[in-house]
Amino acid sequence: xxxxxxxxxxxxxxxxxxxxxxxxxxxxxxxxxxxxxxxxxxxxxxxxxxxxxxxxxxxxxxxxxxxxxxxxxxxxxxxxxxxxxxxxxxxxxxxxxxxxxxxxxxxxxxxxx
Amino acid sequence: xxxxxxxxxxxxxxxxxxxxxxxxxxxxxxxxxxxxxxxxxxxxxxxxxxxxxxxxxxxxxxxxxxxxxxxxxxxxxxxxxxxxxxxxxxxxxxxxxxxxxxxxxxxxxxx
Numbered sequence: 713x714x715x716x717x718x719x720x721x722x723x724x725x726x727x728x729x730x731x732x733x734x735x736x737x738x739x740x741x742x743x744x745x746x747x748x749x750x751x752x753x754x755x756x757x758x759x760x761x762x763x764x765x766x767x768x769x770x771x772x773x774x775x776x777x778x779x780x781x782x783x784x785x786x787x788x789x790x791x792x793x794x795x796x797x798x799x800x801x802x803x804x805x806x807x808x809x810x811x812x813x814x815x816x817x818x819x820x821x822x823x824x825x
Numbered sequence: 826x827x828x829x830x831x832x833x834x835x836x837x838x839x840x841x842x843x844x845x846x847x848x849x850x851x852x853x854x855x856x857x858x859x860x861x862x863x864x865x866x867x868x869x870x871x872x873x874x875x876x877x878x879x880x881x882x883x884x885x886x887x888x889x890x891x892x893x894x895x896x897x898x899x900x901x902x903x904x905x906x907x908x909x910x911x912x913x914x915x916x917x918x919x920x921x922x923x924x925x926x927x928x929x930x931x932x933x934x935x936x
Contacts, residue, residue, distance in 0.1 A: 714868045745922055754829070754914060754926030768923055802869070806922060812857050812876070814922060816869040 716805050716817035724823045725793050733788045733820045735803030743809045744786040749800040762809040798824045831927035838905050845901045846930040848915035853893040855917040864911045905934040
């Protein structure tokens with residue numbers, strides 16, 4: 713296992729609601745990235761946090777936001793949920809923003825009804 | 826938009842067969858190419874990080890090559906075993922750890 717954990721494992725929400733997903737990085741890692749994997753697609757980059765600051769963002773609207781805490785754990789928040797937000801959400805941690813190697817968690821499966 | 830393509834989409838082989846998959850990409854403008862192995866309900870596991878044209882990496886029965894000039898990477902599995910059954914993802918690191926993934930190759934190895 714990678715040492716990266718995510719919670720919850722599964723989540724069901726209804727359209728318009730808000731959701732918070734959590735990620736605990738591997739010990740000693742100060743960088744975390746979030747990815748969305750929709751059905752039949754490869755994971756897509758949402759954003760990265762480095763030392764509690766956003767450090768790059770993919771093509772996702774502002775209703776996708778994040779936080780990184782002093783212990784380098786992280787949250788992904790999605791407001792005003794849409795049906796298309798149904799996906800597997802993965803987080804990945806690395807030792808630093810310049811480190812090539814990322815360690816992934818097992819993901820949170822979000823279903824929006 | 827950088828498009829990473831993987832082929833085949835899925836593959837079913839018998840135990841002992843050797844197999845290979847392809848990851849193709851249109852540009853050499855990236856920092857590294859990553860291969861991941863992803864078993865169902867588990868975390869994607871890093872196999873290789875490749876950075877240079879002509880790179881060859883090996884881990885046990887699995888090896889990979891990278892050709893940045895022609896825009897492809899191959900992943901080889903020698904003597905496939907049932908425990909090799911997984912989805913194999915390739916991804917390009919385009920900077921700041923932003924990975925652009927292909928859709929993966931799903932491998933099933935039957936005993």
